[in-house]
Amino acid sequence: MRFRVLLLKEVKEILRDRRAIISTILVPLIAIPLIFFAVSYFTASAVSKIERAPHTVALRPGLPLPGLDSLLSSAGLSPFPSDSPKKAVQYKEADIGIWWEKLDDGTFAITIYHDASDEASGYSLAKATEALDSLRELTLRNNMEALGAPAWVWRPLSVREENVAPPQRMAGYIMGILLGYLLVLLVFTGGMYPAMDLVAGERERHTIEILLSAPVSRRVIVASKITAVALSSLVTGLLNLASYGLCFAFLGTVSPEFASLTSQMPLSLTGFLALVISIVPLALLAASVEVALASYAKSYREAQTYLTPLSLIVIFPAMASMMPGAQLSPLGALVPVYSTAMTIKGALMGTLEAWPFIVSLAANSVYAAVATLLAAKAFGREGILKAD
Amino acid sequence: MFQAGPRLPARGPGDIHYNFRVIEARGLSKVFKDRHRGELRAVDGVSFVVSPGEIVALLGPNGAGKTTTMRMLAGLLAPDDGECSLAGRPPERARELLGFLPADSGLYHRLTPREVLRIFGRLSGLAEQELGRRIDYLSERVGMAGFMDTRIAKLSTGMRQRVAVARCLVHDPPILIMDEPTKGLDVESARAVEDFILEMRENGKAILVSTHIMEEAEFLADRVVVITRGRISAEGTIPELKRMTGKEKLREIYLALVGGKR
Numbered sequence: 001m002r003f004r005v006l007l008l009k010e011v012k013e014i015l016r017d018r019r020a021i022i023s024t025i026l027v028p029l030i031a032i033p034l035i036f037f038a039v040s041y042f043t044a045s046a047v048s049k050i051e052r053a054p055h056t057v058a059l060r061p062g063l064p065l066p067g068l069d070s071l072l073s074s075a076g077l078s079p080f081p082s083d084s085p086k087k088a089v090q091y092k093e094a095d096i097g098i099w100w101e102k103l104d105d106g107t108f109a110i111t112i113y114h115d116a117s118d119e120a121s122g123y124s125l126a127k128a129t130e131a132l133d134s135l136r137e138l139t140l141r142n143n144m145e146a147l148g149a150p151a152w153v154w155r156p157l158s159v160r161e162e163n164v165a166p167p168q169r170m171a172g173y174i175m176g177i178l179l180g181y182l183l184v185l186l187v188f189t190g191g192m193y194p195a196m197d198l199v200a201g202e203r204e205r206h207t208i209e210i211l212l213s214a215p216v217s218r219r220v221i222v223a224s225k226i227t228a229v230a231l232s233s234l235v236t237g238l239l240n241l242a243s244y245g246l247c248f249a250f251l252g253t254v255s256p257e258f259a260s261l262t263s264q265m266p267l268s269l270t271g272f273l274a275l276v277i278s279i280v281p282l283a284l285l286a287a288s289v290e291v292a293l294a295s296y297a298k299s300y301r302e303a304q305t306y307l308t309p310l311s312l313i314v315i316f317p318a319m320a321s322m323m324p325g326a327q328l329s330p331l332g333a334l335v336p337v338y339s340t341a342m343t344i345k346g347a348l349m350g351t352l353e354a355w356p357f358i359v360s361l362a363a364n365s366v367y368a369a370v371a372t373l374l375a376a377k378a379f380g381r382e383g384i385l386k387a388d
Numbered sequence: 389m390f391q392a393g394p395r396l397p398a399r400g401p402g403d404i405h406y407n408f409r410v411i412e413a414r415g416l417s418k419v420f421k422d423r424h425r426g427e428l429r430a431v432d433g434v435s436f437v438v439s440p441g442e443i444v445a446l447l448g449p450n451g452a453g454k455t456t457t458m459r460m461l462a463g464l465l466a467p468d469d470g471e472c473s474l475a476g477r478p479p480e481r482a483r484e485l486l487g488f489l490p491a492d493s494g495l496y497h498r499l500t501p502r503e504v505l506r507i508f509g510r511l512s513g514l515a516e517q518e519l520g521r522r523i524d525y526l527s528e529r530v531g532m533a534g535f536m537d538t539r540i541a542k543l544s545t546g547m548r549q550r551v552a553v554a555r556c557l558v559h560d561p562p563i564l565i566m567d568e569p570t571k572g573l574d575v576e577s578a579r580a581v582e583d584f585i586l587e588m589r590e591n592g593k594a595i596l597v598s599t600h601i602m603e604e605a606e607f608l609a610d611r612v613v614v615i616t617r618g619r620i621s622a623e624g625t626i627p628e629l630k631r632m633t634g635k636e637k638l639r640e641i642y643l644a645l646v647g648g649k650r
Contacts, residue, residue, distance in 0.1 A: 207494035209464060
């Protein structure tokens, strides 16, 4: 009963705190999708702008190998004759320059001048390299055919790439890498401001004394605070998940390729439940650590100093989940944060296995329980009465 | 829930014949350890009692140990030596009997007075119906009716102090410990709070108030306990203190008791 009264009080305070609302609700619901869309939009528009713009090539005239002009043109480049292609690039008269010279053995050495600091130049370089590869193949073929050599002599093998990952796994992989990382980070940051406010803020505003003198044990007080902070973390995580869902649904309506990718996501109901369940102990762990740290701060500002490094510490295990080839081993399942990020990734890729998941869940629950005890101890100190 | 005791007749300062110790401090001591200043003995062997229907004022300059003594009595700090009890129980087991008003009493600025009273009433175990009656009574009696549903952040200092007083009385406790209850208030608001404290005494409550204002101690208290540098330097009624110091003016008595010079 008393726990419920205090929990409602804490939740009411969070909901009326502008800073907590921004970090818990607005950031995952609006800021993250906004950043996602803004980055996608600006990247797409920048690429499209580069592709649509005319790209010029300063080309030393007179190359006795036929076909280069037409190959460059069909790659979307506009060659023009120049006696000094290098200077043309340096003075921005052309995106790239092509210089050739005939060597003593009868071959041609070709140099492409480009500006690595210019995206248009980089784009033109890639296109020109493809065109020159084609020219080399065309010339070789013409020469060999003139000599009467069969195709197996001048083209003994052909290479073809094929992605064997099912489209489902690809979709899950792309989403899993991104979501596993962001979700665990947001679960930590989502509870940060409420923890500062409900603990250090309570000391700073001198309300801690009236709370501690009420007929309720400190354990119940700290439990209500941890629960309120954990709820904020969970809400942040789930809103983030929902906002991503909405983002992908929207992108699916404007991009058929994206729609086919997301429609084949392997996320099952079981996987989704595993994902949500894995966040719960992480939220409790985050809330307990944050409440414990905030208990040592006499003011909101001091709490910021203590809690900000926490978000930086969490980044490392979260990033480890993004490493290529990372898989949730039984040992890795014991590492907090990392194991949750990997569980989320596994759930989205459809590769989550039962044992590592159970080990991770149990380990994170134990860590959360230990952190809760530490928070209760930190909150039980007499020093908690001191304020700035 | 504890019911307020029978109304006792208002007493004069000399009437101190009590037989029931509701608030009791016996040889209370508290030492704080400071990294820079070393050990600081904030309270050193303080003993006194407060009976039902009595107001005792802890009088002393800033830093004398009044707040630390009150915090030990409220169960917020554990004494390093000595004992204290509320109605015969250790303070941490008598919280439902206590209304504690800390100095610089903070309030939840994002909540309204009604919400604060509800929360603390429920924490004290009041039934909803009884809580509703208490809130209505206090809202009327303390003069909060006009701002019961306004967020505390928007209230004036005087209004907030009324809410703070009502908050510590919401469960109608028989014991009140009030640390500088009129601090920061204008004369009118301070008098309203003082009148209310006197009314609580008439309702039989045992009241311990701290102050460093001699006039307030004289107006409110049946007895005064003077604390200086953590120790009790004098105890008695105002007439007794006058006799003890040989001074007539309140300020002179105070300075003589706390060791100040004119």
